[in-house]
Amino acid sequence: MKFRDMIAMAVGSLFKRKVRTFLTVAGVVIGTCAIVVMLSLGFGLRQSMENALKQMGDLTVITIYNGNGGSSSESESGSQSALDDRALKKISEIPNVTAVTPIYYLSPSVVNVTCRKKYQFQGMIYGVAMDSLKEFGYQAADGSLPKKDSAVEEILFGSDSAYDFIDTKKKHNRRINRRPDKKGNLPKAYVDLMEDKFFLAVNTRSDSEQDTKGIDIAETDSGTASASKQKAVQLSVAGVLAEDYSKNPQPSDCIFMDISYAKKLQEKYNKLNKIKEDSKSQGYDTACVKVSSIDKVSEAQESIKSMGFEVYSMETQRSAEEKQIRTVQMILGGLGAISLLVAALGITNTMIMSIYERTREIGIMKVLGCVVRNIRTMFLIEAGAIGFLGGVAGTGISYGFSVLINHIAAQHMGSAGAEAAVEAGEAAAQTAIQISIIPPWLAVGAVLFATAVGLLSGLYPANRAVKISALTAIKQE
Amino acid sequence: MGESIIRIQDVRKVYLIGKERVVAVGRISLDISKGEICCILGPSGSGKSTLLNIMAGLERPSRGKIVIGGTDVTRFSEKKWALFRQGNIGFVFQSYNLMPTMTAVENVALPLTFCGMNREKRTRMAVQMLKAVHLGSRLMHRPTQMSGGQQQRVGIARAFIAHPKIVFADEPTGNLDTKTSREVMELMVAMAKKYGETLVIVTHDPDIAKYADRILTIRDGRLLSDKPNHSVYGNKEEQAV
Numbered sequence: 202m203k204f205r206d207m208i209a210m211a212v213g214s215l216f217k218r219k220v221r222t223f224l225t226v227a228g229v230v231i232g233t234c235a236i237v238v239m240l241s242l243g244f245g246l247r248q249s250m251e252n253a254l255k256q257m258g259d260l261t262v263i264t265i266y267n268g269n270g271g272s273s274s275e276s277e278s279g280s281q282s283a284l285d286d287r288a289l290k291k292i293s294e295i296p297n298v299t300a301v302t303p304i305y306y307l308s309p310s311v312v313n314v315t316c317r318k319k320y321q322f323q324g325m326i327y328g329v330a331m332d333s334l335k336e337f338g339y340q341a342a343d344g345s346l347p348k349k350d351s352a353v354e355e356i357l358f359g360s361d362s363a364y365d366f367i368d369t370k371k372k373h374n375r376r377i378n379r380r381p382d383k384k385g386n387l388p389k390a391y392v393d394l395m396e397d398k399f400f401l402a403v404n405t406r407s408d409s410e411q412d413t414k415g416i417d418i419a420e421t422d423s424g425t426a427s428a429s430k431q432k433a434v435q436l437s438v439a440g441v442l443a444e445d446y447s448k449n450p451q452p453s454d455c456i457f458m459d460i461s462y463a464k465k466l467q468e469k470y471n472k473l474n475k476i477k478e479d480s481k482s483q484g485y486d487t488a489c490v491k492v493s494s495i496d497k498v499s500e501a502q503e504s505i506k507s508m509g510f511e512v513y514s515m516e517t518q519r520s521a522e523e524k525q526i527r528t529v530q531m532i533l534g535g536l537g538a539i540s541l542l543v544a545a546l547g548i549t550n551t552m553i554m555s556i557y558e559r560t561r562e563i564g565i566m567k568v569l570g571c572v573v574r575n576i577r578t579m580f581l582i583e584a585g586a587i588g589f590l591g592g593v594a595g596t597g598i599s600y601g602f603s604v605l606i607n608h609i610a611a612q613h614m615g616s617a618g619a620e621a622a623v624e625a626g627e628a629a630a631q632t633a634i635q636i637s638i639i640p641p642w643l644a645v646g647a648v649l650f651a652t653a654v655g656l657l658s659g660l661y662p663a664n665r666a667v668k669i670s671a672l673t674a675i676k677q678e
Numbered sequence: 679m680g681e682s683i684i685r686i687q688d689v690r691k692v693y694l695i696g697k698e699r700v701v702a703v704g705r706i707s708l709d710i711s712k713g714e715i716c717c718i719l720g721p722s723g724s725g726k727s728t729l730l731n732i733m734a735g736l737e738r739p740s741r742g743k744i745v746i747g748g749t750d751v752t753r754f755s756e757k758k759w760a761l762f763r764q765g766n767i768g769f770v771f772q773s774y775n776l777m778p779t780m781t782a783v784e785n786v787a788l789p790l791t792f793c794g795m796n797r798e799k800r801t802r803m804a805v806q807m808l809k810a811v812h813l814g815s816r817l818m819h820r821p822t823q824m825s826g827g828q829q830q831r832v833g834i835a836r837a838f839i840a841h842p843k844i845v846f847a848d849e850p851t852g853n854l855d856t857k858t859s860r861e862v863m864e865l866m867v868a869m870a871k872k873y874g875e876t877l878v879i880v881t882h883d884p885d886i887a888k889y890a891d892r893i894l895t896i897r898d899g900r901l902l903s904d905k906p907n908h909s910v911y912g913n914k915e916e917q918a919v
Contacts, residue, residue, distance in 0.1 A: 202791060202792050202793075202794050203791075203794050203796070205797075206791050206794075206797070210791075213779060213780075214779060217779045561775070562777055562778075562779075564775075565775045565776075565777065566788075566792070567760065568734075568736065568763070568769055568775075569763070569764075569769065569788055569789045569792060569836075570760050570761065570762075570763040570764030570765075570767075570789055570792045570793070571760060571792045572757055572760045572761060572792070573756060573757055573760065574757075575792070671736050672731060672736045672737060675736075675771060675775055
């Protein structure tokens with residue numbers, strides 16, 4: 202018997218009993234809907250959680266702290282505690298690690314960055330692996346990120362660095378605040394990061410003491426004085442970084458320079474002021490590691506931990522939250538599954554009823570030479586078709602529900618969402634409103650699952666059908 | 679009359695009803711030749727239907743051997759029987775046993791469907807067959823839209839469509855009036871003659887038996903007599919006129 206004929210006969214008998222078929226399918230529709238909608242809420246929850254975390258920090262970045270000697274004194278393994286270049290190289294060889302950079306904090310007492318003599322930079326100066334910035338997702342708002350073959354002396358300004366210059370000639374209001382006026386326009390800063398020339402000089406101790414003691418003492422010419430004492434070099438500005446609150450270090454009030462340059466400056470400072478070098482042996486305070494994808498983070502994190510470093514990433518938080526959400530999602534899905542289970546019983550019941558009614562037909566088919574296997578297949582097709590139809594309709598309706606839920610949610614959270622949009626960018630706010638998400642695989646999976654449930658429910662009735670004796674069936678009046 | 683198509687040897691069927699053993703068929707041996715129109719005649723409870731069911735593989739004999747067309751089918755499994763019936767055996771039932779959800783054409787084509795014949799071909803054959811039983815105008819009717827006689831003609835078309843070696847008819851006119859009965863019997867016999875097929879009719883009605891070439895009388899599970907028809911009723915053509 203041809204499979205097409207079996208399908209035709211199975212579907213034909215479903216159509217003969219329209220009302221019953223419809224009711225049974227409706228059961229499956231409700232079951233599928235329940236599961237899909239419940240799971241979609243879970244996915245929505247997960248995504249909004251991830252979005253929230255993303256705003257706090259890059260989920261695929263691990264930060265390593267060099268426990269400030271703590272690890273060396275208390276360490277069990279001991280040898281691996283120094284966060285130096287060797288350790289970083291080793292970390293970069295961990296699978297799925299795409300980039301590593303040390304974060305070297307250059308103390309403001311070490312160097313002095315000035316512009317047009319009187320403007321002095323007051324922000325942070327970080328030494329990082331400049332060629333890895335791209336991997337970490339830093340973007341240039343102006344100019345460009347340094348290329349691999351760029352000169353070591355190239356620097357990048359943070360997005361707000363222009364406002365970090367103070368006018369050393371003034372006594373009061375030495376700083377221009379980055380605060381938009383009523384029209385929303387920002388005030389003009391003292392310097393233009395891309396146009397002006399910037400000079401850097403290494404401080405001697407006397408300057409830095411003046412600096413650290415307070416602005417009042419250094420008021421006259423702390424910047425120019427130090428610059429005159431040491432030969433100031435002109436900096437070459439590669440670009441200005443785009444603002445990104447999720448990054449650490451945050452590219453706003455700072456200068457990024459290459460780690461080798463920063464170290465050189467520190468060494469020079471140490472030499473000038475006759476400070477014994479100990480920074481080298483301690484290694485870096487902090488380093489950042491970029492991992493290829495979210496689900497590889499915990500693995501990489503464990504590897505780094507096993508080397509004896511203290512690590513932190515959003516993963517710690519994310520995995521805990523995700524576990525929680527998964528539990529919630531399982532409970533929701535479980536509730537949905539109950540209704541599908543009821544629907545499955547409905548299918549079995551319908552099929553058994555149908556077999557009672559069609560005992561004679563089954564007998565006739567057997568007498569006319571229909572092989573038992575074909576009869577079983579036909580009943581399974583019938584049950585599977587009920588599951589499939591229910592699955593397709595249920596998934597379709599679930600999409601409708603999902604849209605409806607999101608629409609209602611968007612209206613209710615409208616004002617909150619708008620505020621979030623201002624703070625976190627429009628893209629994030631748009632996704633935050635989606636509290637129900639049906640990924641394509643869930644839709645496909647739901648249809649397949651419903652079909653499988655149908656087939657499974659049809660198994661018992663189908664086996665019962667084939668056991669019907671041809672003789673008793675045709676004797677039935 | 680030519681080669682043997684059905685040969686049964688020492689067939690016995692015993693039912694166990696409660697603790698009582700009921701002998702339905704007791705030690706029957708017979709030979710039916712190819713192309714023969716044979717009637718098994720007996721009152722109800724004589725075991726004639728059981729004998730037919732055994733020959734068709736719907737029931738298993740307690741003892742004995744059945745050979746159909748040279749094949750020993752005694753130990754056939756259910757599946758083997760089903761496949762064997764597809765090409766070798768046709769059925770006409772007392773209560774027609776048409777599929778209520780199918781049209782006349784679909785019903786007639788059903789045995790071919792089970793054989794795996796494609797739709798176009800089997801529909802063409804079914805239409806041809808229905809025309810042969812004078813139902814050319816009722817092709818798309820369902821059983822409930824037809825009279826008993828029409829339904830039985832659909833049944834006959836279905837039995838003959840696959841050109842089986844043997845057609846079994848179990849009380850084919852049991853639910854029909856005399857006139858329709860005659861039409862149906864004539865049709866069936868004509869079809870069997872036309873295709874040279876063997877027809878085995880089971881009935882309690884001596885009037886039906888007169889259409890057969892050979893009449894086997896059964897009583898209490900035993901073969902009472904086995905005679906060619908003309909010795910009992912004379913030639914059926916004369917009777918029919």
